Amino acid sequence: MNDRLKALADAGVSIWLDDLSRERIETGNLAALVAESGVVGVTTNPTIFAAAISKGERYAAQVKELKASGADVKTTVFELTTTDVQNGCDIMRPVYDATGGVDGRVSIEVDPDLAKDTDGTVELAKRLWERVDRPNTLIKIPATVEGLPAIAATISEGISVNVTLIFSLERYRGVMDAYLYGLEQAAANGKDLSSIYSVASFFVSRVDSEVDKRLADDSPLRGKAAIANARLAYEAYEEVFGSDRFKALAAKGANTQRPLWASTGVKDPAYPDTMYVSELVVADTVNTMPEKTLEAFADHGEVRGDTVHGTYDEARQVIADLEAQGIGYDEVVELLEVEGLDKFEASWTELLETVQTELDKA
Template structure:
């Protein structure tokens, strides 16, 4: 295993790959990344699936079968994506077993169009959970206002959840509260809490992208907002999961909901391509990386120990300094959520179009 990536894992960071394709599964590439790069989890989204489908021929036989059976586009998308997730989960099952369920996870997202519909999200989460049928699956549910009760209900039903699209600290606290609500209901229903896991995906690079374009080119605040925001999220995590409320659940077998740093590929070439890895190293977290970022860290990534705990006052100062120059934290994170949902919808439309074209060719 690569020395830099091993050191990252030894620091308490679980390395998950933000990509999946049938090509990776069938060629042994995913297994190689597990063996040599310390990858212990996989996340997916509609854009990833659309890219995989448009770039590879591995899906052609299943698409042909589905077309012959009269499957429509939605059914085809469902069957193709759940097969990939199931197959990847089987490959990662030894990691899941070795880590008591913390890692070895593969995430699949509910249809983005359901993000503002609590009941439909809950139903789709259950459908995906049942279809994949692997205990090391995570169902991705967006952290919208309507998503919070869906998270609680899914956790209560014994479904492990990857909460996605978190930007604001207030919403993150709502996510953690929903997780604890779900665990408390699961206890009341007699469920085994030790089998329920969750991560909370806090988006990183998009915060800098939005804030930086509002700053002067020579501002010392450029490239500071995203890391500060994530560090304050970790402070909130420490507070909630050291509380008496969680302690009571932990005594019954509950697992803490780990923070997951998402969107960690650097978008500004002026910054180090490993910025959102190096500056967010801290125990009990997940960093889900595009392969490009994974390779960059393996090649030249640097570790400086715990980069998060003890930084909270400095992080708060960054947010205060941004407010002082007229950049509203609340306005930025609200905008990013709206844009994030729009991007999810666009990605889903792209996936449907890609699959429709493949069906036409089959």
């Protein structure tokens, strides 16, 4: 295993790959990344699947079969993506077994057009869980206001969840509360809490992208907001999962909901390409990386120990300094959530169009 990636894993960061394709599965690439790069999990989204399906012929036979059976485009998407996630889960299963269920996970997302439909989200989460039928799957649910009760309801059914699209600290606290409430309901329903896992995907780079464009080119605050926000999220995580409320659940076997740093590919070439990895090294976290970021860290990433503890006051000062310059935290994170949902929906439309093209050709 690569020494730099091993040092990252030894520091308590689970390395997940933000990509999946049938080509990665069938060529042995994913298995190689597990063996050589310490990849212990996989996340997916509609954009990732659209790119995979449009690039290769590996989906053609299944598309042809589905078309012959009369499947419409949404059914075809459901079958193609759940098949990939099933196979990805099988490759990751040894990691899942070795880590007692903590890692070895593959995430699949509910349809983004259900982001504001609580009941529809819960129903689809159950269908995806049953169809993939692997204990190491995670169902991705966006952290919208409507998503919070869906997260709680899904957890209460004993289904493991990756909560995605978190930008604000307030919403993150709502996510953690939904998780704990779901666990409490699961316990009341007689579920085995030790089998329920969850991560909370806190988006990083997009915060800097939005804040930096409001700052002067020479501002010392450029490139500071995203890391400060994520570090304060970890402070909130420690508070919630150190509470008496969680301790009561832990006594029944409950697991913490680990923070997952998402959107960790650097978008501004002025910044180090491993910045959102090296500056967020702390135990009990996940960093899901595009392959480009994974390769960059393997080549020249640095692990300088824990880069989160001891930074909370500095992080709060960054947010205060931005507010003093008229850059309102609440306004920024609210805008990012709206834009994030728009991007989710656009990527879902792209996936439907890609699959429809393949159906037309089949």
